[in-house]
Amino acid sequence: MRLGVLDIGSNTVHLLVVDAHRGAQPLPAYSHKAEMRLAEHLHDGDTLSTQGERELRRFIEESLRIAEDKGVEDIMAFATSAVREASNGEDVLGRLRDATGVDLQVLSGQDEARLTFLAVRRWFGWSSGRLLVVDIGGGSLEIASGVEEAPDVAVSLPLGAGRMTRRWFTGDPPPAVEVRDLRRQVRAQIGRVVGDVVKYGRADHAVATSKTFKQLARIAGAAPSAEGPYVRRTLSHKNLSNWTERLTSMTNAQRAGLPGVSSGRAPQLLAGAIVADATMDLFELGELEICPWALREGVILRRLDGMPGT
Missing domain, CATH: 3.30.420.150 (Exopolyphosphatase. Domain 2)
Known part of the structure; x- marks a missing residue:
């Protein structure tokens, strides 16, 4: 099956499209990424800024369009330390989920x-x-x-x-x-x-x-x-x-x-x-x-x- 992996990191946000089957090596098919440096958008007590949230939403929406064009059947989306440590992270994730339908899972x-x-x-x-x-x-x-x-x-x-x-x-x-x-x-x-x-x-x-x-x-x-x-x-x-x-x-x-x-x-x-x-x-x-x-x-x-x- 063709999977999309949406990786929201502290430096880079990345959509990786792979052809993957159980027991086989995942094969990269397409990559779309940007150096958003999301951690630099943490201000005032580690609050993710409005601009950071706006840029993240724009990237997710763009990634969804690309994933559809590339024939992706399922998307796994996760975020790491920048979102994990944002004091308003849960609120941001809720708004992104409502706006895009993507449920970003925050990894410890x-x-x-x-x-x-x-x-x-x-x-x-x-x-x-x-x-x-x-x-x-x-x-x-x-x-x-x-x-x-x-x-x-x-x-x-x-x-x-x-x-x-x-x-x-x-x-x-x-x-x-x-x-x-x-x-x-x-x-x-x-x-x-x-x-x-x-x-x-x-x-x-x-x-x-x-x-x-x-x-x-x-x-x-x-x-x-x-x-x-x-x-x-x-x-x-x-x-x-x-x-x-x-x-x-x-x-x-x-x-x-x-x-x-x-x-x-x-x-x-x-x-x-x-x-x-x-x-x-x-x-x-x-x-x-x-x-x-x-x-x-x-x-x-x-x-x-x-x-x-x-």
């Missing part, structure tokens, strides 16, 4: 971690043993570990690249004191959960997902996306640490000139690198392998698992 941080873990497990298979999966989004960092399709432990921390950039950096590039303060805060928060994760056992295979990790791997020498999803891509902690240091003195325009980095994502790259570097260091990870599947694929797979067998 742990839901995000579990569904992303499922996607990674299906991609790499059982031979990977114990997986450790890390994902840096716009609003949060997800960490999950386990030997089954459901992780033993799933953690979500408010350490997303966009959130950290907005809350800690004032300059372009940011002053050294702000970089140090962010580094200290990030490491303190991650350090609190390391024991909760590793007590289940050390990972046989450490994996990263998300746009942030893909961009960091690309600037560190990984193959470009044009070479396809089956090319093995990795990010070493040594290379990441070197690039994190280099990024601290680069302007947003200079970061946007790096391979694989868009102008919209460039301002968040340094904060994302600081979070990634801290994660690899505190979990003692020498290398991460980049997985092309993440949360959206996890949502699709869970939907297919619930379908009657054929």
Whole structure:
């Protein structure tokens, strides 16, 4: 069947159309997305602004028209940290549901971690043993570990690249004191959960997902996306640490000139690198392998698992 997945993230809003059948690999058929940066529309006590709600409604309505044109039979719609943390999120979701008919499901941080873990497990298979999966989004960092399709432990921390950039950096590039303060805060928060994760056992295979990790791997020498999803891509902690240091003195325009980095994502790259570097260091990870599947694929797979067998 042809499914539509409407993903309302903190940075990007995305409609992915896939041909999916139970027991088969979901095949992307069409993609429509925009860098709405919804989290930047949170004002006055984390209230989603009228403009943010208006832009979100416009995107949903446009996505519904596209989905109809592409022959989509069913749409799954979900939202992550930006809507989850909006003080008026429920009211906004109710108005959007009344206006568009789309029932956006808000995922918890742990839901995000579990569904992303499922996607990674299906991609790499059982031979990977114990997986450790890390994902840096716009609003949060997800960490999950386990030997089954459901992780033993799933953690979500408010350490997303966009959130950290907005809350800690004032300059372009940011002053050294702000970089140090962010580094200290990030490491303190991650350090609190390391024991909760590793007590289940050390990972046989450490994996990263998300746009942030893909961009960091690309600037560190990984193959470009044009070479396809089956090319093995990795990010070493040594290379990441070197690039994190280099990024601290680069302007947003200079970061946007790096391979694989868009102008919209460039301002968040340094904060994302600081979070990634801290994660690899505190979990003692020498290398991460980049997985092309993440949360959206996890949502699709869970939907297919619930379908009657054929």
